[in-house]
Amino acid sequence: MNLCEMGFSVYCYDHRGQGFSSRFPDQDKKGYVDKFENYVDDLCYFFEQVSSSNHQLPIFILAHSMGGAICSLAISEKKINPNAVILCAPMFEIMLAPYHFFELPIYFLSAFLCKLKLEKEYVFGQTDCIPFRPFENNDVTHCKSRYTVWRKHISEIEDMQLGGPTFLWMKE
Numbered sequence: 001m002n003l004c005e006m007g008f009s010v011y012c013y014d015h016r017g018q019g020f021s022s023r024f025p026d027q028d029k030k031g032y033v034d035k036f037e038n039y040v041d042d043l044c045y046f047f048e049q050v051s052s053s054n055h056q057l058p059i060f061i062l063a064h065s066m067g068g069a070i071c072s073l074a075i076s077e078k079k080i081n082p083n084a085v086i087l088c089a090p091m092f093e094i095m096l097a098p099y100h101f102f103e104l105p106i107y108f109l110s111a112f113l114c115k116l117k118l119e120k121e122y123v124f125g126q127t128d129c130i131p132f133r134p135f136e137n138n139d140v141t142h143c144k145s146r147y148t149v150w151r152k153h154i155s156e157i158e159d160m161q162l163g164g165p166t167f168l169w170m171k172e
Contacts, residue, residue, distance in 0.1 A: 009057070011050050015039055015066065018162050029128045031165035032120055036172035039070045040079065047080045058083035065091045094170070110171040119168035126164025131155035 003010050014021040016039065017032055024032055033039065051059055061082045063071040068090025074080045094103060110123070131154050135147050154160050 009054070011046075013042070013046050015070070016042055019160055026120055029161050029163040030120060030122060031126075031162055031169045033169050033172055037073075039066070040073045040077070043070050043074050044079045047074070047082070060084045060086065062086045062088070063090070064088040068092075107171065110167045113167045114171055119171075120166050122163065123165050123167055123170050128163040129154065129161035131161060 015033075017023050017027055024034065047059070047061075059082045061071050061084075063085070065088075068087035069092055071080075071085060071087065072090060072092070075082070075085065094106070113119070113121070131151065133151060135144050135151075138147060140150075141147050
């Protein structure tokens, strides 16, 4: 059952540079952000808008992946104070399992490549969005119907398409 059908008011937004939010110049479909803290600031602004219009109601945050990292930062920095939080697979670090020893060198390599003005280039092995991916072995959901709707939207609505991360996104 969907949250709206259960009587919840649902507010959501797209992170800058993703979904229907505006993109950075020359970003096209690349995962790019000039500063990760901007994501936190955006969430704080959004939270302030929602909480000021619903000051009598409790506010719960449901966040997935990068949204979980952003939400955790905002709460730990005491910038927002929701009544409760549900994090699904929060991105607390870039997981290069089973090769964790690459994480620090990749950070330094990304920082170095940013200094060479390659900050808006894809990280090695990354490409534009691939809109048609089968449900089998996906790492997003176990619900085939939701996955099918999500992939259908991505294949039909070009503004929703996002490829892999850039070197600056990786560094941030």
